[in-house]
Amino acid sequence: MVESINQKQNFLKGIVKDNPVFVMLLGMCPTLGVTSSAFNGLGMGVATMFVLLMSNIVVSLIKSQVPSKVRIPAFIIIIASFVTIVEMVLEAFIPFLYEQLGIFIPLIVVNCLILGRAEAFASKNNLISSIIDALGMGVGFVIALTALGAAREILGSGSLFEFKFVSEDANTFILFILPPGAFIALAYITVLFNKISIKNN
Amino acid sequence: MKKKKDTFINMVVSLFAITIIAGFSLGYVNDITAGPKAKAKLEQKVNALRLVLPTFDNNPVDDIQLIKSDKVKDSVEIYPAYLNNEFVGAAVIGTTDKGFSGLIKIMVGFKPNGAIQNIAVLEQKETPGLGTKMKGEKFLKQFRNMNPSKFNLKVKNDGGEVDALTGATITARAFGDAAQMAFDEFIKYSDSLIESKN
Numbered sequence: 397m398v399e400s401i402n403q404k405q406n407f408l409k410g411i412v413k414d415n416p417v418f419v420m421l422l423g424m425c426p427t428l429g430v431t432s433s434a435f436n437g438l439g440m441g442v443a444t445m446f447v448l449l450m451s452n453i454v455v456s457l458i459k460s461q462v463p464s465k466v467r468i469p470a471f472i473i474i475i476a477s478f479v480t481i482v483e484m485v486l487e488a489f490i491p492f493l494y495e496q497l498g499i500f501i502p503l504i505v506v507n508c509l510i511l512g513r514a515e516a517f518a519s520k521n522n523l524i525s526s527i528i529d530a531l532g533m534g535v536g537f538v539i540a541l542t543a544l545g546a547a548r549e550i551l552g553s554g555s556l557f558e559f560k561f562v563s564e565d566a567n568t569f570i571l572f573i574l575p576p577g578a579f580i581a582l583a584y585i586t587v588l589f590n591k592i593s594i595k596n597n
Numbered sequence: 598m599k600k601k602k603d604t605f606i607n608m609v610v611s612l613f614a615i616t617i618i619a620g621f622s623l624g625y626v627n628d629i630t631a632g633p634k635a636k637a638k639l640e641q642k643v644n645a646l647r648l649v650l651p652t653f654d655n656n657p658v659d660d661i662q663l664i665k666s667d668k669v670k671d672s673v674e675i676y677p678a679y680l681n682n683e684f685v686g687a688a689v690i691g692t693t694d695k696g697f698s699g700l701i702k703i704m705v706g707f708k709p710n711g712a713i714q715n716i717a718v719l720e721q722k723e724t725p726g727l728g729t730k731m732k733g734e735k736f737l738k739q740f741r742n743m744n745p746s747k748f749n750l751k752v753k754n755d756g757g758e759v760d761a762l763t764g765a766t767i768t769a770r771a772f773g774d775a776a777q778m779a780f781d782e783f784i785k786y787s788d789s790l791i792e793s794k795n
Contacts, residue, residue: 462611463603470615477619481626488633491641570727570764 403528410532416509417540417582418589423509427541428578430500434557437545438538439493440500443482445534448510449527450478455518456526471514472505479504509537547581548572646676649706649715651685653678664786673782684709687787690719691779695771698722703772705779709787712744716776728768736762736769745780 416422426444431437454474462470483501486494494501504510513533518526549555552573554562562568571577601607639658646657657676664673676688688706695701701721706714718732730736739760740748750773751757752766761769 458615460600462615463601463607465603466608466612470612473612473615473619477623480623484626484630484634488630488637491637574724 403525406525406528407532410529410534410536411539412536412593414533415536415540415589416533417537417544418586419593420509420512421586422512423507423537425503426500426507427544428575428582430497431541431545431548431578432552432573433549433555434542434546436496437541437543439490440497441534441538441541443486443497443501444504444507444509444537445530447475447478447482447504447507448513448534448537449530451475451510451514452518452526452530453523455514456521456523459519467519468511468515471511471519475510475514476505509533544578544581544585547585548577551581552577645704645717645719646678646688646706648717649688649704650676650678651680651706651708651714653680653685655679657688662786664782675782675786686714687783689779689783691775691777691782693771693775693778695767695774696721696723697728697765697767697771698724701768701771701775703775703779705776705783707780707783707787710744711746711780711784711787712742713740713776713780714742716740723768724765727762728765730762730765731768731772736760736772740776745777746784750774750777750780 410416414420417424417427423444426440430440451471451474455471458470479502482504483494486497486501513529517529521529546556549557551569552571554560554568569577572581601611642658650657655678657678660677660679662675662677664675674690677684678686678688686706686708688704690702691705692700692702699722701723702719704717704719706716708714716737721729721731723729723731749757750759752759752761752769752773754761754766755770757773759769759773
């Protein structure tokens with residue numbers, strides 16, 4: 397039965413077995429676009445996680461009231477509203493992060509991770525399971541983006557969370573903070589992640 | 598609870614309800630964030646002004662002068678600074694779209710004699726790690742206390758006196774371009790700025 401989901405496994409699946417970035421390859425646009433530093437990755441991850449959590453809650457609550465033929469537009473309106481709220485709050489209270497993430501904040505609307513979880517999970521499961529699912533997936537997404545951002549920042553600018561450990565003039569692999577570096581770093585981390593998780597099973 | 602059937606009325610009612618609730622909640626959040634949003638923007642501007650201007654005791658944001666120029670689409674913003682009613686300098690917004698990724702917006706602070714006090718980068722989309730080094734101390738310090746009437750704001754490759762950024766000559770060139778524009782506007786209006794307070 398749906399109700400007998402093991403909540404611990406429900407939470408952990410988002411981090412390891414079904415990690416949204418490294419296993420399901422969902423939400424690639426922000427993953428590649430904003431991870432030029434660990435802090436940007438973390439900020440984007442947390443913003444996405446908040447939207448995911450709120451949309452899973454609302455979708456799960458109203459699932460029986462929405463006729464199935466109009467469920468996708470209904471979900472999109474809910475997601476877009478929360479994204480706009482996040483955007484306004486960031487602009488008002490964390491202008492620094494708002495400037496860094498730029499166009500990628502409104503683009504959270506079309507992050508397939510969020511619509512994917514609303515459609516595949518929250519619209520079929522109860523509130524508690526949906527919250528746990530959103531938290532698991534969200535944490536998995538945050539970890540993935542922060543790891544990718546950290547790897548690119550270390551290689552590309554020789555720093556981590558803005559803390560520099562090479563001199564100002566040192567030559568770093570600038571490629572890694574440019575767009576092609578995102579693809580290269582993502583590919584290697586994905587290989588590594590899957591190798592370790594297969595080995596441990 | 599039973600799932601609602603796909604009748605026309607059900608679809609209209611549910612979408613109508615969702616959009617109304619979404620609309621009202623967005624309006625509400627917009628209302629409560631409008632104040633802090635404007636404040637954050639102003640604070641950013643005032644911080645930049647503090648950075649590029651000598652000590653001042655007026656509010657340059659209130660004394661802003663908008664000047665129409667044929668070089669840029671919008672008017673040029675000039676923020677005059679006064680200490681004890683004496684003109685101590687002005688900050689001019691310099692813009693250029695010759696950056697590697699388009700628009701670069703900088704704020705240049707001038708002393709009354711035209712020498713540069715300091716420069717702050719307001720907006721840019723340059724390559725991280727290359728062009729963004731124009732925000733660094735190493736690049737900016739070569740402009741301080743220089744008077745652009747003697748100090749050529751072009752990069753050394755173009756016969757000027759500015760040390761370009763490694764791997765980002767275009768950015769450095771655009772930066773000099775924006776600074777030159779700010780200086781031209783400052784020179785044109787510095788006399789009127791000194792008079793306007795007296």
